[in-house]
Amino acid sequence: MSVRTVERWLAAGGEPEHRQRPAASVLVDPFRDYLEKRWEEGERRGSQLWTEVKLCGFEGSEVTIYR
Incomplete structure (x- = not known):
């Protein structure tokens, strides 16, 4: 961590709050059955x-599906 980062945090009154991304499984779970079916289909x-799950409302990234 750089000195400048610490200086900015101190000037702002402390470490900023960070939003955590939802876990990949939380994003994928509603689409798991569909993905497994498509995988079995080849x-x-x-x-x-x-692309297919995105059209159904999936909000995660393409990388999440690759994983």
Whole structure:
């Protein structure tokens, strides 16, 4: 951590609060059955799977689907 970072935190009254991203499983769980079905059907392209669940309301990134 740089000295400048600490100086900014002190000037602001302390360390800033950080929002944590939701865990990947929380994002994927509602779509897990669909993704597993598509996987069993032979779809292995993460980009295609991401596109499909994105249309159904998935809010995570393509990388989350790859994982």
